[in-house]
Amino acid sequence: MDCKEFRRMIWEELDGALEGARLAQFNEHRKQCAACEREYLKQRRMKLYMQCFPTISGVSDRFRRELMTRVRNGDLRSHYRLNYPRITATLALFACVLIGLLFAVNSYREYMVTEKGFIARYKEGAEAVQSAMPNLRHELGLLGDKPVYALVLPNLRAEDFVVKLLANYENGEAPERLVNRLAVETGLLDGVSMHPSSHGLLSQTVIVFPRALPPVVIAFVERQDLVDLRRFTLDVVNTYGPKAITSGSVPLASLDLSPMLAETGGELEIVDVGGGTFNEDQVPNGIVPLVITFKGAQLESMPRSRN
């Protein structure tokens, strides 16, 4: 018998389950191996100590009297009761916090839309577009007094933008005119087909794009469209994250706007629709050009900020 086998058999022996030849071998190994003997004695002591765990030596008669009183009175329900006032108070507090939280989120969302507080955090778009001015002017030769509006979404694919736009249109959050201006008139929806699909209880719509959409589109919009677009941009950020709108690179450097923009002889101003400097009151009446750039625009990189 080796030490490993001996140690496996210690508890068998302590349980009194070892007999005959195996017990003899066990005892023989104990005599020969001091380490195993020590281990055996340790485990035997452990067993003996466990048998000395305290017990209750006596119970007061009062316990029985009390129990029998309950039995005679038919009071058999557990005395451990839920503390309903405390539970109600806790649930009420929790509900208040939840309602407050929802209210706060909704208010914050409204605040972001109305006060432009959220979008104002992302100035890089406007500044980056502005920084591209020399290049633009040089490349396009444009001098105009009518501003060009731009929305820079460097981390969002055009396809995701269209899907989100259609989803918002479906649930009534995006007006039909905005969809027409941004997706229909720009050709983003050309050849796009929608197929209803269902998986079990879930139904969804599959949108098929016949080709990759261009990373830059130019639309012509009015003041209300820009206001709607800002609101929609906020939804885009909520869905795809703030990074969708922050500009890591500037995609307007080699943009050819000449066919779309009229030369007016003034200085070309570019206003970031997603930026904090946007003011709807300053949008001129009538049609204004809007440039939207998406992820994948193969354009020169520019400094992030003029500051």
Place this chain on the structure above:
Amino acid sequence: MEVTAAEKAGSYNSPEVDELIARCQSGTLEAFDELVARYQRFVFTVVYQHLGSTDEIEDIAQEVFLRVFKFIGRYRGQASFETWLYKVALNYIRTHQRRRSLLGRFFLELPERTDDSGKSSDMIARLSDEAKDPARSDEHRRVVEEIMSVVRQLPSMYRDVLIMREVNELSYDEISAILGVSMGTVKSRLNRAREMVRRQVTL
């Protein structure tokens, strides 16, 4: 578990226990009172050993006996009464611990204790004193307490089986019947529990 003689006679219990149980099952309150007197120490000990504290020992023992009163009709003599009682007690202890861990003390109201006279009673301190044996040496008590604390920190599946086997000296059959698991499971849990204790205890 002194059931051998009764087992030979075709029952796991002694004739007087069988007779007492039969009277309880027929609804005789005096018989139940007698049954409580006979097994209250056993139940207190089981509760104390598995719960590891005397804080709520009386309340839990009382709930256990109330369950016994309600469900004694279900005892069919397929195991000794002590085994059945152990199972009832252990089930209640587990329920109690689960409830405690889920809802905590915050949501549970402690029972208010009153006896016949309507006065509130508190025997916990006295029971706690009785749980300590003054005859033991300090060193002995220290080692026992060390092992107890290790045992109480074991996961319940190992702790229960270890206490049943090593402390209360139940047979593998009885443990298997109480826990409702196979004999192999009992043995493997026991080996694991012993190994865990062995590693943590310095003797």
